[in-house]
Amino acid sequence: MTVRRTLFGRPLRGVAFDVAVAALVVLVSVASAVNQPGGWAATLVGVGMAVALLFRRTHPSAVTVVVAALALVQVVAEWGPLVYDVAVLIALYSVVKYGERLRDGVLAGAVAAVGVLLAAAQTPGVIQWWVTALWYALVTGAVWLVALNVRTRRLYVLSLEERATTLEREREAEFRAAVAEERTRIARELHDVVAHSMAVMIVQADGARFMFDRDPAQARTAVKVVADTGRQALEEMRRLVGVLRDAGPGIADGSDGLVVAADPEHRRLALAELPDLLARFDDAGLRIRSTVTGAPPALPPGLELTVYRVVQEALTNALKHAGVGASVEVVLTYSDEAVLVRVLDNGLGRPLVSPAPSGGHGLLGMRERVTVYDGSLTAGPRPVGGWQVEVRLPLPSEPATEVIAA
Known part of the structure; x- marks a missing residue:
């Protein structure tokens, strides 16, 4: 991170440069006090110009007026052009570059052009005055054009920075909207899971x-089902409340979760429907090979839904x-501690001719769903080519443990 030091609200480097410029003008004014026309009175005019130049970045128009007024004093006193008149060129450069309006x-x-004529008329020399005026005009015009070029580049850079800031705000707003939409979808599905559990309990x-x-004996079995289902519903309700809270943002990758066929909004999905999902993507053109390791345990409905959605979004992105x-x-891969989902592709397919409608938010949606169950998501390119998605979802503890922890 770059730390910008400031002094009086201005960048320290700019303040130091302006102080050095003003000091240079003071130096040449004092050094020429003995030999220049006007003596120390002319030196005071030069010092006044130098002090005004200290504010050339923040108040360029006012500085230019002050310097022009002091230069007019010099003309009226008929001192002629002096060395410290370089301050006039610096003020002209500053108002063109930093002025709010061109x-x-x-x-x-225009004022500088009039000053060129007056300075040429008061310049002693053997050559004609118009030659001197032409020389002054060339120098002044060059300074004005250089300042105009720098101003144009400066405004262009500022416009790019402003555009980048605007795009960043828009991207953040779109990201927050996507997160809110995905969390609403997750909350709705978890609500359906809890409602189903409550119906079973009743x-x-x-x-x-x-x-x-x-x-x-059968009554005791039914009561045990009620208790187990109630604990499971309570855990799902906790997760539902967690989804609805304003948590920190996840990651955004820009993928929009293409799906082949959208599932009915209120239908509760389960792992038993994974073969049908794989078949639909196989019909869409993917060559899918499925492997299951370990014995599938009895998973909470919400966790089953998360596994289903992760596979769906990963295949969609593939x-x-x-x-x-x-x-x-x-x-x-099923174990006693977690469910591991891995989806790998070789990246060697052909582009889609007409993409199907979107049904999620890609890695963003997966991240939100996995976070609900305290899982982990790893996604990225494979060394051999293609892409891989790996999700680890820890299994819930035993019902008795959950009751003690609560």
């Missing part, structure tokens, strides 16, 4: 009430970026 620079150039509780006298005909490997 009109001030044009007006300063049905089992009603059944247990009627079976207490007829079949106590179809969009790797293209039709790409080889994709989907690996599901």
